[in-house]
Amino acid sequence: MALKQTDLLQQLLVQYRDQKLSHAFLLETNNVLQCMLEIKEFLKHINCEEEFQENCDKCNLCHLINNSLLPNLLIIEPDGQVIKKEQIIELKKMFQTKPVFSKYNMYIIKNAECLNSSSANTMLKFLEEPDGNILGFFITNNKENVIDTIKSRCQIFFAHYPLEVEKINEEYENLAISFIKEVEMVKDQAIFYVDELTLKLTKISDYQYLLKVMLKIYLNLYNEKINNKEDSIKELAFIKKQTEQYLFKKIKIIKELLEQIQCNVNTQLLLERFVLES
Numbered sequence: 001m002a003l004k005q006t007d008l009l010q011q012l013l014v015q016y017r018d019q020k021l022s023h024a025f026l027l028e029t030n031n032v033l034q035c036m037l038e039i040k041e042f043l044k045h046i047n048c049e050e051e052f053q054e055n056c057d058k059c060n061l062c063h064l065i066n067n068s069l070l071p072n073l074l075i076i077e078p079d080g081q082v083i084k085k086e087q088i089i090e091l092k093k094m095f096q097t098k099p100v101f102s103k104y105n106m107y108i109i110k111n112a113e114c115l116n117s118s119s120a121n122t123m124l125k126f127l128e129e130p131d132g133n134i135l136g137f138f139i140t141n142n143k144e145n146v147i148d149t150i151k152s153r154c155q156i157f158f159a160h161y162p163l164e165v166e167k168i169n170e171e172y173e174n175l176a177i178s179f180i181k182e183v184e185m186v187k188d189q190a191i192f193y194v195d196e197l198t199l200k201l202t203k204i205s206d207y208q209y210l211l212k213v214m215l216k217i218y219l220n221l222y223n224e225k226i227n228n229k230e231d232s233i234k235e236l237a238f239i240k241k242q243t244e245q246y247l248f249k250k251i252k253i254i255k256e257l258l259e260q261i262q263c264n265v266n267t268q269l270l271l272e273r274f275v276l277e278s
């Protein structure tokens with residue numbers, strides 16, 4: 001059984017097709033470049049003058065989006081360490097009028113964690129009084145670092161792309177699935193399962209890999225839950241009855257463990273922590 005890749009584009013298109021498109025998204029990603037490409041692909045889809053085709057080269061609009069030259073698509077990056085209030089004021093000024101060249105006025109804010117309270121406050125009007133013509137994307141590598149006023153007004157998506165491993169090792173995937181199942185079903189009792197698990201893992205990199213697979217599984221569960229997508233892993237589908245908050249917490253714990261594993265830690269203890277903090 002292979003895990004499905006996180007497919008941001010697909011999720012956005014479904015929302016668009018169902019006419020349930022949010023007006024602002026917070027995207028947590030491990031690959032900003034890839035994430036930008038997917039967003040642009042989506043924007044071409046919904047704005048294209050022709051019947052959209054992949055790599056549309058017929059219309060000028062797609063060409064302009066590809067090259068970040070469309071006046072109605074504003075891409076904001078931090079000016080130094082922060083995204084300044086003036087940059088947001090500029091954005092608001094530009095979007096006072098309805099879009100002329102495209103269906104939407106669109107903005108992409110890179111490094112959304114660099115919005116400070118003053119620039120975020122300036123942003124709020126957009127987010128509180130959604131104008132049907134405005135569509136926004138906030139990109140970050142860690143949503144925990146994004147100011148709450150922004151976070152709470154966006155729909156959150158995870159766009160995690162495979163790093164060094166293109167295809168997940170099936171043995172590890174099965175280990176991760178059994179472990180997660182154990183933790184979710186018998187809670188603290190799963191601590192006994194850790195012993196069994198550690199017999200199969202020898203190097204730190206084995207633990208690291210297992211945690212990465214677990215992270216991917218929870219990210220998928222989250223994305224499937226909010227998009228009502230079909231279960232990629234049937235045996236774990238029951239976890240989706242939990243709240244989004246619950247899944248966030250799991251994702252956060254695993255990320256913390258992945259950070260800690262880089263320092264010399266007792267790896268068995270690390271897995272036990274996952275059980276006990278879950």
Ligand SMILES: [Zn+2]
Pocket residue numbers: 044048049050052053056057058059060061062063
């Ligand atoms: Zn086109």
